[in-house]
Amino acid sequence: MILLDVTLRDGGYLNQFNFKYDSIHEILLHLENTNVDYVELGYYKGPASGGEGLGVTANINLDVLEYFKELFPKIKFVIMLHPKNVSIEELEVLSNKPIDLIRVCITEASLDQGLEYVKRLKRMNHKVSANFTRATWIDPHIIASYMKQAENNGADIVYFADSNGSMYPDKVAEYVKTILQYVNIPVGFHPHNNLNLALANSITAIQHGAKYVDSSLNGLGKGGGNLETEIFISYLERTNQNQKFDLLKAFEGKDYIIKEFSYSSDYLLNLLFGIKDYSMDYMKVVTKECESNNFSVKDYIYHNNIKGCS
Amino acid sequence: MILLDVTLRDGGYLNQFNFKYDSIHEILLHLENTNVDYVELGYYKGPASGGEGLGVTANINLDVLEYFKELFPKIKFVIMLHPKNVSIEELEVLSNKPIDLIRVCITEASLDQGLEYVKRLKRMNHKVSANFTRATWIDPHIIASYMKQAENNGADIVYFADSNGSMYPDKVAEYVKTILQYVNIPVGFHPHNNLNLALANSITAIQHGAKYVDSSLNGLGKGGGNLETEIFISYLERTNQNQKFDLLKAFEGKDYIIKEFSYSSDYLLNLLFGIKDYSMDYMKVVTKECESNNFSVKDYIYHNNIKGCS
Numbered sequence: 106m107i108l109l110d111v112t113l114r115d116g117g118y119l120n121q122f123n124f125k126y127d128s129i130h131e132i133l134l135h136l137e138n139t140n141v142d143y144v145e146l147g148y149y150k151g152p153a154s155g156g157e158g159l160g161v162t163a164n165i166n167l168d169v170l171e172y173f174k175e176l177f178p179k180i181k182f183v184i185m186l187h188p189k190n191v192s193i194e195e196l197e198v199l200s201n202k203p204i205d206l207i208r209v210c211i212t213e214a215s216l217d218q219g220l221e222y223v224k225r226l227k228r229m230n231h232k233v234s235a236n237f238t239r240a241t242w243i244d245p246h247i248i249a250s251y252m253k254q255a256e257n258n259g260a261d262i263v264y265f266a267d268s269n270g271s272m273y274p275d276k277v278a279e280y281v282k283t284i285l286q287y288v289n290i291p292v293g294f295h296p297h298n299n300l301n302l303a304l305a306n307s308i309t310a311i312q313h314g315a316k317y318v319d320s321s322l323n324g325l326g327k328g329g330g331n332l333e334t335e336i337f338i339s340y341l342e343r344t345n346q347n348q349k350f351d352l353l354k355a356f357e358g359k360d361y362i363i364k365e366f367s368y369s370s371d372y373l374l375n376l377l378f379g380i381k382d383y384s385m386d387y388m389k390v391v392t393k394e395c396e397s398n399n400f401s402v403k404d405y406i407y408h409n410n411i412k413g414c415s
Numbered sequence: 416m417i418l419l420d421v422t423l424r425d426g427g428y429l430n431q432f433n434f435k436y437d438s439i440h441e442i443l444l445h446l447e448n449t450n451v452d453y454v455e456l457g458y459y460k461g462p463a464s465g466g467e468g469l470g471v472t473a474n475i476n477l478d479v480l481e482y483f484k485e486l487f488p489k490i491k492f493v494i495m496l497h498p499k500n501v502s503i504e505e506l507e508v509l510s511n512k513p514i515d516l517i518r519v520c521i522t523e524a525s526l527d528q529g530l531e532y533v534k535r536l537k538r539m540n541h542k543v544s545a546n547f548t549r550a551t552w553i554d555p556h557i558i559a560s561y562m563k564q565a566e567n568n569g570a571d572i573v574y575f576a577d578s579n580g581s582m583y584p585d586k587v588a589e590y591v592k593t594i595l596q597y598v599n600i601p602v603g604f605h606p607h608n609n610l611n612l613a614l615a616n617s618i619t620a621i622q623h624g625a626k627y628v629d630s631s632l633n634g635l636g637k638g639g640g641n642l643e644t645e646i647f648i649s650y651l652e653r654t655n656q657n658q659k660f661d662l663l664k665a666f667e668g669k670d671y672i673i674k675e676f677s678y679s680s681d682y683l684l685n686l687l688f689g690i691k692d693y694s695m696d697y698m699k700v701v702t703k704e705c706e707s708n709n710f711s712v713k714d715y716i717y718h719n720n721i722k723g724c725s
Contacts, residue, residue, distance in 0.1 A: 273654055274618060300653055301646045305615030308584060336611045343610055343690045344583055352690075353717055356683050373666050380653045380662075407663055 116325035123160030135358030227259030270299025293317030299329030299379030426635035433470030445668030537569030580609025603627030609639030609689030
């Protein structure tokens with residue numbers, strides 16, 4: 106079981122990626138103490154919506170990366186990138202940088218480009234993960250066939266993301282089982298917690314053969330948040346599967362996040378988006394549509410299906 | 416699937432059962448709007464530790480019960496009792512009262528007495544549930560054999576409680592499957608949320624054949640809290656199993672609870688008790704022992720096994 110912490114990357118959606126350097130330092134310290142396997146430092150060249158006007162973990166400076174690697178030599182660092190934000194030639198600057206894993210985001214629409222990026226990064230001797238987003242909008246057999254192509258292009262890991270926070274255990278089991286019929290490389294799962302199912306889904310993923318799980322301190326992350334690193338460790342502890350993680354150190358990290366980053370999100374709205382399997386990217390569109398029609402947003406979403414969101 | 420709300424009974428551990436009558440009224444209104452199947456109004460004659468100095472839902476006055484039944488005729492009311500707090504003759508005063516279900520708490524030590532109470536209440540034509548507490552401390556086959564005896568004594572339902580908040584899905588599955596090999600009456604599950612597994616455990620219980628699940632608004636309840644009524648409904652909603660509950664009304668109830676009842680509990684301490692399968696009743700003993708020895712309570716519990724707690 107390999108735990109990949111995404112506090113600095115996915116948590117960035119809550120503060121426009123504006124982490125101060127000493128906050129990054131402190132978070133890395135907590136994660137090193139907790140002994141998580143991988144730490145995602147941020148995006149390279151921006152999230153899906155681009156990097157304009159965003160803070161430091163939206164576009165990791167490679168000198169900064171080297172600086173933190175020197176300070177935390179034991180941490181395995183991860184960066185995530187969207188092919189549309191980086192030309193394939195630009196990938197060359199990542200050569201010989203202390204990056205232990207590069208994750209390439211791939212949607213159905215960007216499949217061919219994504220596969221090219223995987224191939225190129227692999228030729229540069231990087232460890233590469235092909236991360237398929239919005240898995241619920243793609244049939245499990247289709248996504249598994251894409252993953253097989255990623256494997257053939259050299260991917261070391263394939264991930265599927267519950268981007269809308271709408272998965273439930275049976276659904277996760279269906280995806281993992283199907284994917285494992287197609288690929289021989291390790292499978293990873295990126296949960297979201299809109300339905301309070303991030304833990305249940307991650308347990309199910311692992312029990313069906315997934316090897317990697319993403320989590321963040323206190324669940325800091327987009328929309329309904331992520332799986333809480335410390336909660337997942339407590340499950341491993343309870344079931345005698347914890348061989349390396351330090352639960353109390355993870356809780357120190359959680360306490361730091363609670364103290365420093367108090368973002369309020371609309372719990373019920375995120376939950377309703379999870380129930381409807383709507384992308385969180387449409388949250389503004391939906392709430393605007395409701396408001397302009399004088400609908401109560403939550404009543405409207407609960408009782409209707411809104412076109413274009415799923 | 417039958418949802419039994421325990422906000423007023425289990426939530427009472429957080430305010431010494433001191434609910435004001437207009438709070439009870441408002442909570443019942445939210446629960447009626449949500450359309451939960453059963454509402455537990457409180458204990459009759461006190462919780463396990465007795466009822467001295469406790470508030471109204473620690474010992475429901477039968478006139479009060481009749482008053483609320485008149486106000487909310489659609490609600491099915493439940494009371495819970497511990498045999499050691501009520502003599503078997505006293506049960507007669509419950510005759511012809513508007514009680515839709517009586518739950519008798521049974522431990523291994525009180526088995527024979529508990530079975531007698533089940534038999535007596537059944538003879539009085541009550542609907543009766545035999546509720547076995549601290550299930551993790553009793554082997555599943557043993558607890559199932561006790562439940563078979565309860566069935567033979569007339570019980571309509573048998574429950575097992577994750578009193579220590581220490582169960583995880585595989586464990587819940589083991590209990591439900593074993594119990595169903597022994598009994599033919601419906602099985603219920605009372606979760607706690609110390610390990611953030613109340614939802615995962617309840618889903619597992621239902622999928623393996625349990626029919627009743629206990630929950631409370633906002634999870635209001637002892638120690639790590641209960642399964643959140645509104646979260647369980649959202650799961651049913653997402654998986655197209657919700658035929659009767661109103662999610663938005665449940666959230667109105669949750670909001671009321673958040674507004675009126677802000678009790679802080681030590682999240683990590685409850686979680687550590689769940690990991691260790693310690694009874695929450697020993698929390699004071701354990702923290703005192705650690706403090707008198709100048710141990711850091713959490714470090715000590717995490718790294719040691721404390722005798723007498725499990």
